[in-house]
Amino acid sequence: RKEVEQDPGPFNVPEGATVAFNCTYSNSASQSFFWYRQDCRKEPKLLMSVYSSGNEDGRFTAQLNRASQYISLLIRDSKLSDSATYLCVVKMSRLAFGKGNQVVVIP
């Protein structure tokens, strides 16, 4: 089983709609979790950390389910500028990166 698994998509989302996707991780000892955003041909940048109780940052909501070993990201009221690849990142002794969920927001 891979350390971090994501459905690459693409997720085609009408502008203004809500989109959500999950990421599963294999190591139950993982302690820190993140979502990074990567625009086409650019470097990854931290979108948000994922805390045990779940957390929001504007239109973005992240959840952690330790029992089932997955984290999720929900984007509300999608904007064209949200089009990007969202990388699930799990911290163990090092960071393990998923392949990313590609989101395309359609006008």
Next chain:
Amino acid sequence: DAGITQSPRHKVTETGTPVTLRCHQTENHRYMYWYRQDPGHGLRLIHYSYGVKDTDKGEVSDGYSVSRSKTEDFLLTLESATSSQTSVYFCATANSISSSSYNEQFFGPGTRLTVL
């Protein structure tokens, strides 16, 4: 944004030649990393450094070496480039690696390397 630069940004080289990529940071971060990113794969760690002259291997270190003689510079060398090393290479830095910390890694803009 963290001050991380990479050079060159693009390079085309031939199989068998040595190649050195440079990462330079102005944040005084202790930890530095080299990753490669390929279609169908997540970012994969090549080597990392936890201080000047202190380096260790990542998950895909074969064919690569690194050096860190100053806090701000981390060099990645492909000793004899192969076509399988065609990739996008990202440098990253962090000021903490505690397993329970939420300190982020900051990434440089990447180097696109093509080995013909």
